[in-house]
Ligand SMILES: NC(=O)C1=CN([C@@H]2O[C@H](COP(=O)(O)OP(=O)(O)OC[C@H]3O[C@@H](n4cnc5c(N)ncnc54)[C@H](OP(=O)(O)O)[C@@H]3O)[C@@H](O)[C@H]2O)C=CC1
């Protein structure tokens with residue numbers, strides 16, 4: 139038996155990488171629309187009707203525009219966009235979030251993939267909040283650097299045409315679209331300050347959370363992360379030395395793995411939580427395929 143999968147937005151950055159992961163699989167049949175119909179509502183609704191699972195790889199506005207039409211169709215839906223990440227009618231598709239996450243995803247009809255920065259930030263923050271190392275209203279700052287593919291086709295064109303060089307800091311006004319999902323899913327009650335930047339490299343990401351903890355803080359935080367993710371295949375807790383002196387944001391490109399580590403000064407408690415992931419792997423397309431596998435009742439690493 140093969141599952142019929144429709145990727146809406148399959149020629150976009152996230153869609154292409156999902157397709158690359160699925161097209162060789164014997165257990166998946168891809169439903170594809172010809173170029174001239176790929177934005178036709180009628181053609182897309184036909185594809186949704188035929189699919190067992192649809193994966194939305196569209197800008198938020200296009201997702202909002204189609205989502206209500208999908209609710210009554212039999213196909214299950216995975217949404218890669220920001221549109222439904224805090225929506226209680228959608229399952230949050232971070233399988234490693236807590237003990238019940240996989241079962242909730244498996245039973246879901248609609249699953250929302252976490253964002254790339256938020257995958258790193260939530261993965262680092264939830265265990266330290268749950269372990270009581272910081273309070274839910276602790277003042278938190280998140281720093282992050284992403285490859286330019288994080289901005290989709292238009293940002294890739296900006297860099298590859300030479301219109302933008304060297305990278306930039308942005309979203310300093312504290313309204314980044316990932317903040318609401320980070321607050322909700324990490325169990326925070328106070329919005330962190332989030333300072334993302336884009337570098338002159340295509341793909342890959344580092345998310346860092348500096349924290350003032352009590353003396354011994356770095357070891358306590360590492361222990362909390364290791365306990366939370368014990369036995370997980372795609373979220374791995376490493377010693378700081380494993381990542382090298384200069385942490386390369388591209389080190390996990392092409393994989394669905396996210397590595398977490400902690401550094402800092404045990405005497406003062408100055409602690410830095412660090413996550414490395416591929417923004418298009420565990421940060422988007424890999425996570426979507428992992429969720430697809432869970433929805434289909436397959437080994438969740440199939441094709442990853
Ligand atoms: N890039 C990343 O690292 C990540 C992306 N995401 C999310 O995934 C989603 C897709 O992003 P990304 O792939 O980067 O974006 P891209 O701009 O690269 O791709 C979006 C695709 O959607 C197509 N599209 C736009 N409107 C419609 C429509 N009405 N009907 C059908 N197709 C449409 C676009 O068509 P056209 O080619 O004609 O422009 C394009 O091919 C976004 O919501 C994004 O936030 C999530 C995590 C990480």
Ligand SMILES: CC(=O)N[C@@H](CCC(=O)OP(=O)(O)O)C(=O)O
Pocket residue numbers: 218219220252253254255284285286287288289290293315316334336
């Ligand atoms: C580098 C860059 O621009 N990154 C995007 C986030 C990646 C993305 O596409 O966002 P979602 O995960 O929310 O869908 C941004 O900051 O808006």
